[in-house]
Amino acid sequence: MRIKLAFILCLFFGFAAHADALNYDTFSQIPIQHEGRIKPLDTFARVHLQRFYGASHIGDMSAIQWLAQTMFDPAKAMEQPIFLVKDADAQAMLNLPSRSDNLYNFAETTSAIAANRTLMEPLLQMPASELSNGQRAVMELYENTGLFTQIMLSNTLFLSLSIHLPQDTDKHLSAFIDYYASMPELKKSLQAIVKNKGTNVEKYSLDEIQLAQAMRTLDTTAESTADNVLFRVIPPTWGGTDEWLSPWAIFHQGQGSPHTAEHMTLWRSLANAYQAQDADAWQKTSLALREKMLTVPGVRPDALSLEVLYYRWLPLAKSMALYVVGFVFTLLCLTGLPRVKTVRVVAFLATSAGATLHAASIAARVYILQRPPVGTLYESLLFVSLIAVLFGLFLESRFRNALGLLVATFAGSLLLFASQSFSGDDTMSMLIAVLNTNFWLATHVLCITTGYGFGLVAGIIAHVYLIMRCLKRPAENRRQVLRGGYGTALIALLFTSFGTILGGIWADQSWGRFWGWDPKENGALLICLWLIWLLHSRISGHFGERGFAVGLSLLNIVIALSWLGVNLLSTGLHSYGFTDKAAWALATFCGVECSFAAITYFILWRRERGEIY
Amino acid sequence: MEKYTKLLIVVIVVALTLAAAWFDRTSITPDESSEIVAQNPVAPDVTFTLLDGGTLKLHSLAGHKVLLHFWASWCAPCRAEFSGLLTRIQHDPDHPILLAVSGDVNAEDAKRFLVPYQHDFKTLFENGSVIVADDPHHDIIEGVFQTFQYPETIVINPDLTMREKIVGTIEK
Numbered sequence: 161m162r163i164k165l166a167f168i169l170c171l172f173f174g175f176a177a178h179a180d181a182l183n184y185d186t187f188s189q190i191p192i193q194h195e196g197r198i199k200p201l202d203t204f205a206r207v208h209l210q211r212f213y214g215a216s217h218i219g220d221m222s223a224i225q226w227l228a229q230t231m232f233d234p235a236k237a238m239e240q241p242i243f244l245v246k247d248a249d250a251q252a253m254l255n256l257p258s259r260s261d262n263l264y265n266f267a268e269t270t271s272a273i274a275a276n277r278t279l280m281e282p283l284l285q286m287p288a289s290e291l292s293n294g295q296r297a298v299m300e301l302y303e304n305t306g307l308f309t310q311i312m313l314s315n316t317l318f319l320s321l322s323i324h325l326p327q328d329t330d331k332h333l334s335a336f337i338d339y340y341a342s343m344p345e346l347k348k349s350l351q352a353i354v355k356n357k358g359t360n361v362e363k364y365s366l367d368e369i370q371l372a373q374a375m376r377t378l379d380t381t382a383e384s385t386a387d388n389v390l391f392r393v394i395p396p397t398w399g400g401t402d403e404w405l406s407p408w409a410i411f412h413q414g415q416g417s418p419h420t421a422e423h424m425t426l427w428r429s430l431a432n433a434y435q436a437q438d439a440d441a442w443q444k445t446s447l448a449l450r451e452k453m454l455t456v457p458g459v460r461p462d463a464l465s466l467e468v469l470y471y472r473w474l475p476l477a478k479s480m481a482l483y484v485v486g487f488v489f490t491l492l493c494l495t496g497l498p499r500v501k502t503v504r505v506v507a508f509l510a511t512s513a514g515a516t517l518h519a520a521s522i523a524a525r526v527y528i529l530q531r532p533p534v535g536t537l538y539e540s541l542l543f544v545s546l547i548a549v550l551f552g553l554f555l556e557s558r559f560r561n562a563l564g565l566l567v568a569t570f571a572g573s574l575l576l577f578a579s580q581s582f583s584g585d586d587t588m589s590m591l592i593a594v595l596n597t598n599f600w601l602a603t604h605v606l607c608i609t610t611g612y613g614f615g616l617v618a619g620i621i622a623h624v625y626l627i628m629r630c631l632k633r634p635a636e637n638r639r640q641v642l643r644g645g646y647g648t649a650l651i652a653l654l655f656t657s658f659g660t661i662l663g664g665i666w667a668d669q670s671w672g673r674f675w676g677w678d679p680k681e682n683g684a685l686l687i688c689l690w691l692i693w694l695l696h697s698r699i700s701g702h703f704g705e706r707g708f709a710v711g712l713s714l715l716n717i718v719i720a721l722s723w724l725g726v727n728l729l730s731t732g733l734h735s736y737g738f739t740d741k742a743a744w745a746l747a748t749f750c751g752v753e754c755s756f757a758a759i760t761y762f763i764l765w766r767r768e769r770g771e772i773y
Numbered sequence: 774m775e776k777y778t779k780l781l782i783v784v785i786v787v788a789l790t791l792a793a794a795w796f797d798r799t800s801i802t803p804d805e806s807s808e809i810v811a812q813n814p815v816a817p818d819v820t821f822t823l824l825d826g827g828t829l830k831l832h833s834l835a836g837h838k839v840l841l842h843f844w845a846s847w848c849a850p851c852r853a854e855f856s857g858l859l860t861r862i863q864h865d866p867d868h869p870i871l872l873a874v875s876g877d878v879n880a881e882d883a884k885r886f887l888v889p890y891q892h893d894f895k896t897l898f899e900n901g902s903v904i905v906a907d908d909p910h911h912d913i914i915e916g917v918f919q920t921f922q923y924p925e926t927i928v929i930n931p932d933l934t935m936r937e938k939i940v941g942t943i944e945k
Contacts (some may be wrong), residue, residue: 238812337915340915340921341876341910341911341915342878344845344847344878397935397938398816398937398938399938402824411921412921414920414921414938414940415938416918416919416921417814417918417919417927417938418816418917418918419814420919421916421919424919532792554781602789602792602793603789603793605788606792607789610785610789647778651778651781651782654782
């Protein structure tokens, strides 16, 4: 089918290479409904380009330029090497030529998939968990070519077809939508020709051949666009639904109305302006389309603009860079170099700037998504890191001994770096139904994640204490650090316990029971029990400073397993957090933490016994 | 330090409470997003060319329930349902008007198809309960109402708002 499509797409007029003179700012802010939420076209373009190509721009071409080209000049878009196939097994399975950049165009990938159909069919039936890396890459490529096809065909209703009929000269027909009204008559004429002359085209006149070719093109275009529903840019008029429609869905599903006609006319004008590279018409039509969409319920122009800005400016990446700078300066500060005070001020400023950007990013996400800041694993990483950074800065402003800076910069840079593994195609994804309650997201989830944040800070402080003790730093300084860890552990216990109880109440409302020994519930309980055990042991004198610090440093493992680890099990009712990512990273983290605790405990234990100095 | 720790906890708890209250207030209800459907847009005041000559402005039918029916003589489902549609109009207590807009490129095809019905349902055609218009270039059918598949029917209220669209034949 896709080979047929490639053939048909070649029949849409291609346009001469041109320096792109169009302004995409307004176009990028036109809303589209994608994966359940209204987002700007800019995000739609980025998500797909990232998915196909592994980056949000192709050289100088931005994602939105790529999208415009794909929609309005599909013949050219087909030639662009857009599909990144890194896996050598996948390349071999599909007989794709080996290339240094591992990039292939639509024609190459569709031909390869079609030629290996026997390979694809069993893969389509197999569960994703049983696929090898190569097979998974093949399946990804298969899905990506499908998505690319959807985008390429999304506006073909309006694009000029390179077919010619004798009557065109009178009627100025050019696009499928123009020809459609005449299709019954054309079909009738073709049937008459076949009846008189048979199916051997050699007996046909030139006009008759053109008619046969035109009918084939029109039929295949109609057939191949029956499921073209990805490009939802037109709000519905009928049927009590809030699902937007693609131009082809309006055509095929009979959802047209005077209201959709106005939208379609504007999209057609936009396609014409693009093809003519008419900057004025392009800008005027983009503006008209955007203005028209502003009257649609659920469309918030300021949120669309903010989202475009958010993805263009990438404040979280800048925030992470500032944390890294802060971390380097904090380390310099700890080495006792001259001008320590100045270095500490620089570290503090860099970290504060990073925290400001970090907080602003989360606030922007809250404003765009209209929900509390934590709804996905990715967002929990952003929030927990912000809590850790802010508390680190709080500690620093109190003690001024670089401990707070160390906590803030280390936790901030590490967690923001880790968050990239969980970001997905669109970092602002919609929540599943069970999570779609702002009250519980703002109470239970924020409480639990705040608890995670304080717990991690307590763990990092315990690490610092153990390192200081191994390095024989003054006892008073070490005790001050551990007192900070003790206080932080108490705050962590408060929030995790309260959050766990709130979670139980939510579970009672949603699932009809307070507690069900679900892995996520067990994980939350485990953090509370670990903290209670440590704090009671410390208060009762069962743990000295060393034992308490080692136990507190291991809290990081308990939190990591409860927070991220249980999601790897892919079982239980908390299915919205399931992931198969980062298993190895998590295992490495646990290994490193255990080794750190064991080594420091061993050193301090032998030192206490007088076996080493 | 303890004083500041307590203050910090109080600040966080207050912030969480305020956040909960704020987000609970701003929760989106599903009905809000379907507002556009509930608004029932007004039908545009298009001018139809009637099959037997003359023109008709859609808004001149204000005060009547109108079934704006798009069909063509070559369309098998349209042909199959036409008789039932006329019977329905005949017995509908709301006395709606059937404005049947033909998409036939050749008006003679539509005229030929209608001959037996004009005989069987003479009263309906004569008292204006059935009006047949012609749109060979699909300027209104596709250009204004974006009807691409036949038959389709738009139900228009007496206040000229469009109530619903029926894609395919009218089942009941």
